[in-house]
Amino acid sequence: MKTLFTIISLSLSTIYAVYGQAEGRIAGKITADEQSIPFANVEILGTKQGASANGEGYFVLQNLEAGTYQLRASSVGYEALTKSINLKEGQKLTVNFNLSEVADALEEVVITGTLKEVNRLESAVPVEVYNPTFFKKNPTPTIYDALQNVNGVRPQLNCNVCNTGDIHINGLEGPYTMILIDGMPIVSGLASVYGLFGIPNSMIRRIEIVKGPASSLYGSEAVGGLINIITKDPKNALPLSIDVMSTSWQEYNIDVGHRLKLGDKVSVLTGVNYFNYNKSIDNNNDGFTDVTLQDRLSIFQKWNFERKDNRLFSLAGRYLYEDRWGGEMNWAPDYRGGDEVYGESIYTKRWELIGNYQLPVQEEMLFTFSYNAHNQNSYYGDVPYMADQKIAFGQLTWDKNVKSHDLLLGSALRYTYYDDNTPATASEDRNLADETWLPGLFVQDDISLTDRQRLLLGMRYDYNSNHGSIFTPRLAYKITLDDNNILRLNAGTGFRVVNLFTEEHAALTGSREVVIAEALHPEQSYNLNLNYIKKMYLREGSYIGLDATAWHTYFTNQILPDYDTDPNQIIYRNLDAYAVTQGISVNLDTEFANGINVLAGGSFMNVFFAEEDAEGKLEKRRPVLTERWTGTWAVSYTIDKLNLGIDYTGNLYGPMRLPLLSDLDPRDEMSPWWSLQNIQLSWAQSGGSWEIYGGVKNLLNFTPPANSIARPDDPFDREVTFGEGGEVVPTPNNPYGLTFDPAYVYAPNQGIRGFLGVRYVIQ
Structure with a gap:
């Protein structure tokens, strides 16, 4: 019925355009994250007028008198958006809506927990879903950095000099987390964080996260959890x-x-x-x-x-x-x-x-x-x-x-x-x-x-x-x-x-x-x-x-x-x-x-x-x-x-x-x-x-603190004294027995x- 109604509306709008009617018209497209939202709703607030978009996200409102209107577009799983439109007599306006997905929508279709598409509410496996809208709240150059705002997930730097890092899920270190791209275990142990570097944001549809072992579906690396980039x-x-x-x-x-x-x-x-x-x-x-x-x-x-x-x-x-x-x-x-x-x-x-x-x-x-x-x-x-x-x-x-x-x-x-x-x-x-x-x-x-x-x-x-x-x-x-x-x-x-x-x-x-x-x-x-x-x-x-x-x-x-x-x-x-x-x-x-x-x-x-x-x-x-x-x-x-x-x-x-480096380490x-x-x-x-x-x-x-790097003035340990067993011997210029x-x-x-x-x- 929605599709039939939309077809009839579009046909009528064409007739009005041909015969030069004085009534105004507002038409446009409803999208989210560059993709059409089929059958979304558009309503004029304070009235009973409205329309449903067709399967491609297009809508039309016609027979409108001149005036100022508050248009509201909405759809399940998206944040409603309202726009103020000033329509002149006989004017035909194009108004597009770009809705934001609810960052953690329960109705989202997910695949990570079961290797097949399933409604998140119906899935027996809990899956967290994060859309580009969520990550735009704190824009970062990499998904690695963006994950700092996901509860229970922490990007961890492991080196003060080279800034090598990994991803911790629920307290487990990076090697326990499997990183997937479109469900494929593309990211190896040698490159755990490189799977989260350099993926253009324009390519990302959503990110699904499963916390806890998923070895029965994805293999031996998925002990701490999964991060699947769709x-x-x-x-x-x-x-x-x-x-x-x-x-x-x-x-x-x-x-x-x-x-x-x-x-x-x-x-x-x-x-x-x-x-x-x-x-x-x-x-x-x-x-x-x-x-x-x-x-x-x-x-x-x-x-x-x-x-x-x-x-x-x-x-x-x-x-x-x-x-x-x-x-x-x-x-x-x-x-x-x-x-x-x-x-x-x-x-x-x-x-x-x-x-x-x-x-x-x-x-x-x-x-x-x-x-x-x-x-x-x-x-x-x-x-x-x-x-x-x-x-x-x-x-x-x-x-x-x-x-x-x-x-x-x-x-x-x-x-x-x-x-x-x-x-x-x-x-x-x-x-x-x-x-x-x-x-x-x-x-x-x-x-x-x-x-x-x-x-x-x-x-x-x-x-x-x-x-x-x-x-x-x-x-x-x-x-x-x-x-x-x-x-x-x-x-x-x-x-x-x-x-x-x-x-x-x-x-x-x-x-x-x-x-x-x-x-x-x-x-x-x-x-x-x-x-x-x-x-x-x-x-x-x-x-x-x-x-x-x-x-x-x-x-x-x-x-x-x-x-x-x-x-x-x-x-x-x-x-x-x-x-x-x-x-x-x-x-x-x-x-x-x-x-x-x-x-x-x-x-x-x-x-x-x-x-x-x-x-x-x-x-x-x-x-x-x-x-x-x-x-x-x-x-x-x-x-x-x-x-x-x-x-x-x-x-x-x-x-x-x-x-710490020793019992004498003052840090x-x-x-x-x-x-x-x-x-x-x-x-x-x-x-x-x-x-x-x-x-x-x-x-x-x-x-x-500034002392995060031990002995930065002697990075090659030239002035460090070692004992016969390889232990560091405290000296006047190294009283705490530290190495770089x-x-x-x-x-x-x-x-x-x-x-x-x-x-x-x-x-």
């Missing part, structure tokens, strides 16, 4: 989008997206991201750059091919190049690899290919594949780290519905090649590259027990060519108590093969030597997760959404870095006893009738490992760089008359244990409470193509700064 469908993207931003620190970021249609069946979306920061700043006066200097280029292209019966076929590729360095202020490329002036210089080249092909058979069968090659050319002072990694992945899934059972069966094969210049791939007389084959089979049964209850059962079997069989079962149960209350229970196991040299390359090639005390066994864990969602609709259109989760993960074996035993070493060994990560996380999504929107979250985490002390008693300790309390927020308000948006975002982190063992807060003003052209935004980042100007070390890091060194940006799109 890119846009080229056929629905805008012809052109440009986003340019700079900061008072002279950082420059350019993001361009372009859609091209080749005939009726091929659509191509190209995204280019370029980031440059080339100004050495030393505000803490330690002689080292506060932030690494970077020159990064990323090109991403996605092809979509229309096939018979709407079968899927898409290809995507990405190339990334980065030149990044940090070090002493007088460092220059001529010093690279030498011992005159200390610098850490990283050249990175990375290629990625992703494909999805639905088989031309009656059954719903999908073949997905990916390939990536990563080349790292690094020097940490005079220590080289040269590494090459290649990963090929293929997966075939069969989706089959049998009465109340929604079955998913699949087989996967992953090949990993890794080679570097460290002892990881060296024998006594020659270099031996590490090659690993990982074939696997998995099955999942999503059972509709009743209209309000679902049970998901899954299991996966993998065979690691180095470690043998891996079995990971999974269970998820969801009950809809009523329309506004949902309860989910998830349980499963985790399994991860540790590859230290692809995860700890910054630390191990810098100031510390890696010591592997014994043959390391795979990590194994058991997880229990309870999730509760409540929706509350208040008077006058206000809404409150509550999403609370409690989790408990128990490791029977965990490989943790030991920074404490020897200040010059990172020691790895199997855990004698056990380790636990557990906690509670709460997210609030509120919309008030006065137009104020608030997204806020908080987490309490208790992360510890137990080991036997010298007397054989179990002693519980918290790992380094693990906080107990975190909080995030985003408060937004739009002044409709001015088309002006205001966003106040921030995060708060509790104290975490830091890696604090625990970090303080700290917070990064930002304010942004954005103006969007009414019905137009321009948006201007700007504001201030790190309002409180928080930076860690950049690992005492918990927060960015970058202080307060302004930013200004412009966005332009062609509808």
